[in-house]
Amino acid sequence: MEKIIAIQGVQGSFHHLVAQQYYGREIPVLECMSFSELTKSLMENKAAEGVMAIENSIAGSILPNYALIDENKLKVVGEHYIPIDMNLMAVPGQNISEIKKVYSHPMALLQCKEFFKKHPHIKLIEDADTAEVARRIAEKGSTKVAAVASKAAAHLFDLEILAESIHTKKSNATRFLIISKQKKEPNGEKIDKASLKFELESKRGSLVSVLNILRDFNLDMSKIQSMPIIEFPWKYSFFIDVTFDDYTEFEKAMKILEVMTERLTILGTYKNSL
């Protein structure tokens, strides 16, 4: 049986685009309307792996997604970056001045904030998925409403693009994680990146000591984020991504971190795609 990949949203969504680029154009996908549905489909073996947005340069990390990975003991087995390209689309034959409402994902609306400032007559309404709105508009033939979605979605659902590339930051990439129930072991394929989570007491310098270890073992840090643990005001949890050339050096550093930190979790090891 060919493996099925869980995506957030429907065909034509950015998650679908990532699945096609990562696995190949014809990869069968399972459409999930929320991230928790996506992780559930992996836990129930309805899909072999999943594609999950994790951060972009406007909103930062989608921390609830880290929680979903962590709580379900899922593993990160890969990553993929795509430049986000947002487009305004509607049933053909309309002008932008006729559009009264635009439905899209909150993140997409946020990314196009400057464009919509110039069109104050348009009411913005948050929705679950960019491509799903495009499909709905196409199926119902709704006029006076538009979707913000990918060019692929416009093509797929025969909508007309009223305004192209309307996102504010023209170099806005979004990072997606590939997640699975099984962790990835180094077997021939290059593994040179890892995502970690651990807790530390906020003793002066405790984080510096950890970062010194990473440096000693030639691990580069490509991401760091602290999260206060509200129940214990003197403790923090950290999400850190590291890249490395030598997997055995990484393993040594982790052995030391296991002693230096609390609740060290290796969320996954995988191939750096940046």
Next chain:
Amino acid sequence: MEKIIAIQGVQGSFHHLVAQQYYGREIPVLECMSFSELTKSLMENKAAEGVMAIENSIAGSILPNYALIDENKLKVVGEHYIPIDMNLMAVPGQNISEIKKVYSHPMALLQCKEFFKKHPHIKLIEDADTAEVARRIAEKGSTKVAAVASKAAAHLFDLEILAESIHTKKSNATRFLIISKQKKEPNGEKIDKASLKFELESKRGSLVSVLNILRDFNLDMSKIQSMPIIEFPWKYSFFIDVTFDDYTEFEKAMKILEVMTERLTILGTYKNSL
């Protein structure tokens, strides 16, 4: 003239609660329906200071709000933490089984995810503000719909609480910043916390060197977050909060960081309220 404080949302919102706790119960507020409207009201001198949610233990930082502060050259002059208490409320005399739709802020719905899993007959709809929904339901006398908001909102708009404290994490605090056009100078009042932003090249160890300086000058780090700068893949920007006992030590460390980092911005210095 008494000073007016800009809040996100309407009276009865969590922002209003913070304003009352920080400035006193009778503080006049300017209701803003978005964070960008809030910063605009400060730029146009319609309000003296503003209250802005910045992070919580579920979703992490609201990074677009940092961008709003930074782009408008606003200053952080204070902070305030409140435990979030979410409640389901509706026009009196209804049972929870009769409720078909719940409108609230996406963050509030996220915080109550587990509760709504147990009530799958309720459709969740995202809205701009928790308290504004409560007010709308009360004004229209709408039945079969409910709001998720604070007890204060239920009280203010005479709604009945159908389910109390429905948020998942029972110790979920949200951090709010107090922002202003003018920065806070140390004048008698204790200033022992600062929010910084700077950029670094991702040379191995460059962040470690910065953190070593912070430690050398007895600055404790209470928050760190990296953001990739997509235009320059080898560069990162960092948001760091530090606490300290001695303001002159803080000033010395900043002089060194000005040389060691790029685009160092002190977003504000203020009193630590944790």
